[in-house]
Amino acid sequence: MTNSTIDFDGTNKGSGSSSVQSSKGYARTSLYDMHLQLDAKMVPFAGYEMPVQYELGVMGEHLHTREKAGLFDVSHMGQAQLFPEDPDSDVAPVFEALVPGGIISLKESGIRYTQLTNQDGGILDDLMVTRFGNTLWLVVNAACKNDDFAHIARSLAGKARLSVENRSLLALQGPLAEAVLKEHLPAAADLAFMQACHADYQGEKVIISRCGYTGEDGFEISLPNDMATNFASLLLKNDAVAPIGLGARDSLRLEAGLCLYGHDIDTGTTPVEADLMWSVPRRRRESLDFPGAHKVSQQLSQKPDRLRVGIQPEGRAPAREGTEIHDMDNNPIGRITSGGFAPSLQAPIAMGYVSAAHAAPGTQVQLIIRGKPMLAHITGMPFVEHKYLRTKS
Amino acid sequence: MSKKFTKDHEWISLEGDLARIGITDYAQEQLGDVVFVELPEAGRQVEQGNDAAVVESVKAASEVYAPVSGEIVEPNVKLEDEPALVNQDPAEGGWFFTMKVSNPDELNDLMDEAAYADYVKELG
Numbered sequence: 447m448t449n450s451t452i453d454f455d456g457t458n459k460g461s462g463s464s465s466v467q468s469s470k471g472y473a474r475t476s477l478y479d480m481h482l483q484l485d486a487k488m489v490p491f492a493g494y495e496m497p498v499q500y501e502l503g504v505m506g507e508h509l510h511t512r513e514k515a516g517l518f519d520v521s522h523m524g525q526a527q528l529f530p531e532d533p534d535s536d537v538a539p540v541f542e543a544l545v546p547g548g549i550i551s552l553k554e555s556g557i558r559y560t561q562l563t564n565q566d567g568g569i570l571d572d573l574m575v576t577r578f579g580n581t582l583w584l585v586v587n588a589a590c591k592n593d594d595f596a597h598i599a600r601s602l603a604g605k606a607r608l609s610v611e612n613r614s615l616l617a618l619q620g621p622l623a624e625a626v627l628k629e630h631l632p633a634a635a636d637l638a639f640m641q642a643c644h645a646d647y648q649g650e651k652v653i654i655s656r657c658g659y660t661g662e663d664g665f666e667i668s669l670p671n672d673m674a675t676n677f678a679s680l681l682l683k684n685d686a687v688a689p690i691g692l693g694a695r696d697s698l699r700l701e702a703g704l705c706l707y708g709h710d711i712d713t714g715t716t717p718v719e720a721d722l723m724w725s726v727p728r729r730r731r732e733s734l735d736f737p738g739a740h741k742v743s744q745q746l747s748q749k750p751d752r753l754r755v756g757i758q759p760e761g762r763a764p765a766r767e768g769t770e771i772h773d774m775d776n777n778p779i780g781r782i783t784s785g786g787f788a789p790s791l792q793a794p795i796a797m798g799y800v801s802a803a804h805a806a807p808g809t810q811v812q813l814i815i816r817g818k819p820m821l822a823h824i825t826g827m828p829f830v831e832h833k834y835l836r837t838k839s
Numbered sequence: 840m841s842k843k844f845t846k847d848h849e850w851i852s853l854e855g856d857l858a859r860i861g862i863t864d865y866a867q868e869q870l871g872d873v874v875f876v877e878l879p880e881a882g883r884q885v886e887q888g889n890d891a892a893v894v895e896s897v898k899a900a901s902e903v904y905a906p907v908s909g910e911i912v913e914p915n916v917k918l919e920d921e922p923a924l925v926n927q928d929p930a931e932g933g934w935f936f937t938m939k940v941s942n943p944d945e946l947n948d949l950m951d952e953a954a955y956a957d958y959v960k961e962l963g
Contacts, residue, residue: 504897505872693871693898762875762919764895787874787897794875816877816893 470495475521476614476671477678484689492588494522497691504693508789511660511698512830515620516690517681524591525611525668528582531604536580540605544598545575546717546736548727552577557640557657559725561717562586562594567738567745568713569720570597572705574657576642583642583653585615585666587707614674619664619698621833622686627654627665630680634665639834648673656835659695661702661828663835700795701788703756703827709767710754710783710797718745719799721754752780753805756827757796759813761820764794770814771800771822779804779811788829795829796822843906843946844955850930851906853946860906861934862894862925865959871896873925878914879936885911887945892935894925907945909938 472495481488486497497519502510510516530537542549547560556577562570571590576583586594599608618627628635633645637656645652650670658664669677681687696706705711711720716738723731723746730736734743759765769782785796796813804811807826812819842852848866852859867873877893885891885905892903892914914936918924925933940946950958 498898499871503871505874508897697897763877764875764900766900787895789897 473522475519476674477519477521480675480678481519481689486689486691489692491692492522494588496522497689499691499693500689502688504691504697505789507688507690507694508697510688511620511662511690511694512790513621514686514688515618515622515626515664515684516660516694517678517687518617518619518690518695519614519678520617520666521614521671521674522588523615524584524586524588524594525613525615526584526586526595526598527578527609527611528584528598528602529607529609530580531607533580537582537606538577538580540602541575541582541598542730543735544601544737545573546726546730546739546742547575548730549575549577549582551727551729554579555642557642557655561711561722561725562597563717563736563738563742564713565737566713567716567718567741569707569711569715569717570594570713572707572711572722574655576653576655578642578644585655585668589708611668612671613668614671616667616669616674616678616681617658617660617664618667618681618687619658619660619662619690621663623662623664624835626681626684626686627667629684630677631667637665639663639836647677659702659704660698661704661830661832661834662698663833694789696784697786697789700784700786700797701790701828701830702832703797703829705754705797706784715754715799716741716745716750718742719750719752719754749802751802752799753802754783754797754799755805755807756825756829757782757785757798757811757813757822758825758829759794759796759820759822762794763815763820765796765813765815765820765822769796769798771798772812772814772819773804774810774812776812776819782813790830797827800824842952843949844952844958845904845906845949846958847904849903849906851946851949853940853943856940856943857912857937858907858909858940859934859937860891860903862903862929863955863959864929865962867926867929867933870894870901870925871898873922876918876922876925876935878916878918879911881911881913883911885909885938887942887948894922894935903935905938906949907938907940907942909941912937912939 489498545560642655653668771780780800782798809824875895891905
């Protein structure tokens with residue numbers, strides 16, 4: 447018996463900027479020793495040694511996050527602050543030139559999901575952008591962070607200054623996340639989805655963001671490295687909280703219909719093909735002043751050749767990344783980019799790209815699994831309803 | 840007879856010329872929660888080391904290899920409805936298939952229980 451499809455280091459590009467390196471050349475987050483104490487199974491991911499699962503296992507951790515609260519170490523992700531060169535100006539219009547999202551319109555402490563695009567409309571990375579005054583706080587994917595930060599610094603030279611922040615990042619996700627977090631950081635309870643704030647914790651600056659990548663209500667907490675283990679241990683003392691590894695992080699985000707960079711989106715996919723145009727406001731679609739705007743505009747008016755869709759296998763066999771998708775006449779029409787088993791649904795689910803003619807929900811398709819065609823149909827996403835706290839009363 | 844083991848973590852137990860095959864406790868532990876099993880059909884001929892079945896956890900798919908050559912007699916269809924049996928009872932109720940062994944000498948290539956225990960210990 448051997449594993450054939452584990453590929454947690456599939457997007458392993460950068461070595462990261464963390465200060466600690468293991469003997470194997472992988473970086474470690476500040477929580478590394480805590481992961482070992484919690485009996486985590488560690489795997490290489492994006493240049494880091496990261497926990498793929500703990501005692502509960504992927505299924506148990508996934509369900510725990512949906513029912514209570516899960517704690518994730520996401521310190522491998524890149525954090526940076528962008529300042530305007532001219533301290534009296536706003537950095538938002540400067541940064542907006544690199545992404546199709548609405549950054550100028552971002553209110554104080556508001557968070558936006560957007561993408562860094564290239565001249566062909568391909569996606570260099572997807573990221574979260576938060577406005578603090580005339581500066582922006584950026585959180586980018588671990589595997590892309592070195593390239594992203596170099597790209598941003600180079601592209602905005604003379605107009606903005608990027609300060610890469612070597613801090614830890616924890617995510618606390620699930621229906622009990624607010625109740626747990628507000629005991630230690632009361633300000634968390636005042637935030638609505640996609641809002642952030644600064645808070646003081648034992649004399650240090652922490653950033654609380656009400657967002658995440660599981661489809662649940664929850665928070666990300668950016669804090670100094672030397673506080674991270676203590677703070678994580680404090681959260682874990684609450685019975686509602688369990689540590690969650692990358693395995694469940696992946697199955698949770700797949701159920702939520704969210705893209706994993708390097709798998710569902712990359713430089714070969716545009717925001718139109720990836721069905722991410724909800725993150726591009728009308729103003730940007732009209733001004734067309736971001737990298738690759740001509741391609742996006744052309745795809746919007748002429749329809750793209752292919753689209754990212756949800757795929758529901760009708761049998762029980764999971765369809766993994768790379769699985770070929772055929773129409774009912776056995777013509778190849780696309781490929782699965784993320785696929786697995788959905789613990790919340792106890793059924794296989796997948797997402798992938800199909801030709802636009804086959805992208806309508808309900809369309810019957812075949813998945814070629816180990817040489818055999820298996821019935822499936824196109825479906826809307828998310829697979830599991832988002833539980834974001836949209837408004838705060 | 841007692842069980843024999845492969846380096847790929849299958850076990851085989853011979854009863855006359857019929858052998859029962861499953862995966863070891865170590866293997867199920869490594870896999871995590873099993874959510875899907877694909878079994879070979881009765882009558883299929885397999886060579887030693889060939890893919891014979893597939894076992895999938897939430898995250899990954901793995902092959903189960905035929906520990907010896909022969910003909911598949913009976914797949915454990917119970918696993919199709921209850922794949923978690925592989926985790927709960929890998930050594931007994933979670934067996935994958937039985938097969939008619941064509942060349943019993945191939946069993947000599949495999950480890951006995953003590954050798955397998957040492958092998959797993961070395962894997963850490």
